[in-house]
Amino acid sequence: MELALAARDVLLVPRCAGCGDPGSWFCVACRDQCEPVAHDGTLALRAAGAHAGPLRAAIHRLKYGGEPGLAAELGALVALELARDLARGVTVDAVVPVPLHRSRAAARGYDQAALLARAVAERTGLPLRPVLHRIREGRPQVELDRPARAANVRGAFVAEASSLRGLRVAIVDDVATTGATLSDAAAAARSAGARAVRAYIVAVEE
Ligand SMILES: [Zn+2]
Numbered sequence: 001m002e003l004a005l006a007a008r009d010v011l012l013v014p015r016c017a018g019c020g021d022p023g024s025w026f027c028v029a030c031r032d033q034c035e036p037v038a039h040d041g042t043l044a045l046r047a048a049g050a051h052a053g054p055l056r057a058a059i060h061r062l063k064y065g066g067e068p069g070l071a072a073e074l075g076a077l078v079a080l081e082l083a084r085d086l087a088r089g090v091t092v093d094a095v096v097p098v099p100l101h102r103s104r105a106a107a108r109g110y111d112q113a114a115l116l117a118r119a120v121a122e123r124t125g126l127p128l129r130p131v132l133h134r135i136r137e138g139r140p141q142v143e144l145d146r147p148a149r150a151a152n153v154r155g156a157f158v159a160e161a162s163s164l165r166g167l168r169v170a171i172v173d174d175v176a177t178t179g180a181t182l183s184d185a186a187a188a189a190r191s192a193g194a195r196a197v198r199a200y201i202v203a204v205e206e
Contacts, residue, residue: 017061017070018054026073030054036081037204043179043186044198046085048077051175051203059174059202068110074174074202075119082124082170082200091168092198094129095121098157098173098185101134117172120200126170131163132188156181157188165193170200177205 015022018030034049049055062070086092097117105111114130121128136156171185176199186197 016054017058017065017067017073019057025070026054026058026077030058031077034077036084037206039204043183045176045179045182045201045204046078046081046199047176047201047204048074048081049203051177051205055203062112063108063174066109068112068115071112071115072119075116076123078116078172078200078202079120079123082120082126085198086124090198092124092126092170093167094164094169095124095126096129096132096164096169096171096185096189096194098171098181099130099132099134101136113173116174116202120170120172129164129167129169131160131192132157132171132185133159155184157185159188159192161192163192164189167194168196168198169194170198173199173201175203175205176201 013022014025016024016027016030018026021027033053034055037045037047037050039045051059058070058074061067062074082092095117097111097114099105099114100108100111105114117130118128120126134156135158169189171182171189173182173185176182182199182201186199189197
């Protein structure tokens with residue numbers, strides 16, 4: 001009985017996913033360590049930070065620690081990057097998650113990118129359009145070396161036909177390693193009629 005109560009207390013006290021300090025799910029000190037990243041290549045990409053330090057720890061807990069609640073915290077960081085672009089005059093019509101394959105989401109109990117995208121949509125007031133579907137699961141990216149990763153995701157997504165016709169969309173994911181997954185998701189969004197695609201993620205591997 002005492003043990004059960006103690007365990008409950010531990011669960012109820014928020015602890016920073018970055019450094020473990022009590023009081024919040026991702027503390028101000030850890031947030032301050034995130035240096036936003038901007039790439040304007042073929043696909044404009046914005047990340048809350050590099051995939052390192054506390055941000056890396058927090059993403060790991062979101063993906064593998066069974067803590068979907070962290071998506072709201074990390075989604076807020078992504079929403080900030082999108083809001084910066086909107087303030088600069090960039091137009092975005094909808095937020096589109098880069099989804100897990102159904103079977104992987106089922107195994108995990110949630111799809112972290114879908115949760116992140118929902119948080120981004122809520123924070124920015126933009127509509128959420130979950131119209132991309134991952135048709136090939138592939139092997140987990142973490143098991144593959146870089147060239148294999150690029151091959152693994154080619155043609156991995158489909159989008160509902162015409163579901164994004166004429167829209168300028170923000171695709172949302174947790175981490176980009178080579179950018180191959182994002183490029184592939186962007187291609188699927190364009191095939192569904194999106195006229196512009198930008199990527200907003202929590203962290204980028206540098
Ligand atoms: Zn912290």
